Amino acid sequence: MSNLLIEQTGAVARLTLNRPEIHNAFDEHLIAALTEAVAATSADASVRIILLAGAGKSFSAGGDLSWMRRMATYSPAENLADAQGLARLMQTIDTSLKPVIARVHGSAYAGGLGLVACADIAIGVPEAQFAITEVKLGLIPAVISPYLVRAMGVREARRWCLTAQRFSAVEALRLGLLHAVVPADTLDAVIEAEIAALLAAAPEAVAETKRLLKAVDRPLDESVIAETAECIALRRAAPEAREGLAAFFDKRAPTWARE
Numbered sequence: 001m002s003n004l005l006i007e008q009t010g011a012v013a014r015l016t017l018n019r020p021e022i023h024n025a026f027d028e029h030l031i032a033a034l035t036e037a038v039a040a041t042s043a044d045a046s047v048r049i050i051l052l053a054g055a056g057k058s059f060s061a062g063g064d065l066s067w068m069r070r071m072a073t074y075s076p077a078e079n080l081a082d083a084q085g086l087a088r089l090m091q092t093i094d095t096s097l098k099p100v101i102a103r104v105h106g107s108a109y110a111g112g113l114g115l116v117a118c119a120d121i122a123i124g125v126p127e128a129q130f131a132i133t134e135v136k137l138g139l140i141p142a143v144i145s146p147y148l149v150r151a152m153g154v155r156e157a158r159r160w161c162l163t164a165q166r167f168s169a170v171e172a173l174r175l176g177l178l179h180a181v182v183p184a185d186t187l188d189a190v191i192e193a194e195i196a197a198l199l200a201a202a203p204e205a206v207a208e209t210k211r212l213l214k215a216v217d218r219p220l221d222e223s224v225i226a227e228t229a230e231c232i233a234l235r236r237a238a239p240e241a242r243e244g245l246a247a248f249f250d251k252r253a254p255t256w257a258r259e
Contacts, residue, residue, distance in 0.1 A: 004033040005055070006041075011048035012195055013041040019064075020056025023107050027067035028082060035089045042096040048206075049198050050096060051191070052115060053103040062110025062133065086111065087143040093118040094147060095214075097207035099198050103191055104128050104169075104178065114144030116177055117151040120210070123191055125184045128169040130177065136164045150217070151176050200257050202240040 005016040015037050017024035026034070041047045054060055071082060093100055093115065102116045104124035109131045116122045116130075132148065134141045141148065141161055149157045152175040160167065160175075172178045182190045198206065212231055216224050235241055240256075247254035 002033075003030045004037060006037055008041075008047065011046065011199060012051055013037075013044070013047045013049070014051045014053060015041070017052075017054045017060055020054075020058075022064060023058035023061035024054040024056065024112070025061045025064040025067075026111065027064040028085060030064075031085050031089050035085070035092050038089075038092045038096060038100075042092075042098050047098060048203055049195055050098050050100045051103060051195075052093075052100060052119060054106065054112075056106075058106030058112075059102070059104045059108045059128070060112030060115060061107045062112045068137070068139075083143065090114055090118050090143055090147060097210050099206060099210075101191060101194060103187065105184065105187070109133050110141065111144060113177070114141075114147055117144065117147035121194055122178045123180050123182060123187065123194065124169045124172065124178045125187055126169050126181055127184065128172070128178075128181075129166050130169070130172050131164060131166040132161045133164045135162065202244055202254065202256050204238065204240050205235065205244075208235060 001018065003017070003019055005014075005018045007014045007016070015034065017026070017030065017034070019025060019030065038050060041050050071079060074082065099121065100119045102119035102122040104116055104122055105128055107129050108116050108124075109129075110133045113130055113132060132141050132144075145157070145161070148161070152160075156175055167175075169178060169181045173181050180190060208231070212228070215227060218224065244254050
């Protein structure tokens with residue numbers, strides 16, 4: 001049985017973690033498979049949206065304990081290579097120019113919560129539970145920490161990373177880790193509405209907006225102001241922008257919305 005299910009429906013690629021018997025905890029094999037799948041779908045012109053989901057009762061409970069036990073026996077070089085694999089997974093999701101949506105239910109712990117923090121949009125159910133559990137095992141949330149801090153801020157990250165306490169979906173919403181908390185029976189409908197909104201947007205503009213938001217995530221200075229002015233000047237002359245404006249004035253759908 002594959003540890004990762006890959007399905008494409010129209011322009012949406014659904015990547016489902018498929019180790020339900022252990023709440024989709026990941027090991028080096030699932031990390032490699034998911035990294036490869038995100039990279040491949042990000043490069044596929046027929047894909048416009050990537051949906052991350054988990055089979056069974058949970059999104060992902062983080063690292064597989066048997067995998068972490070094996071890591072304790074690795075040499076320093078082997079441990080570094082293994083850690084770099086997880087870091088590459090988070091980076092691959094974070095830097096994808098396709099919008100990434102996380103469908104969150106059940107447990108989202110440790111590295112599983114890292115996946116949520118890397119996604120562009122995260123929608124969860126009220127029953128979902130969250131925790132950054134590494135310190136309970138004598139570990140640290142190293143490779144997920146940049147994404148957690150960016151999502152919730154360093155002060156909140158200090159509390160939850162240091163105490164390893166579980167917190168609710170409502171708290172995750174307050175922290176900025178989730179964008180919405182909706183009843184389980186409406187979760188997929190809400191996600192479909194997000195997908196529809198994304199498909200109504202121009203795909204190249206979406207990709208450039210993702211680049212832009214990453215580039216300006218730094219202290220505001222003259223270089224940021226200059227770069228943002230240059231970005232919009234170039235975008236105004238792009239074929240997509242001309243089509244979008246023409247469609248608006250013609251009172252019709254733009255070409256990408258009719259795909």
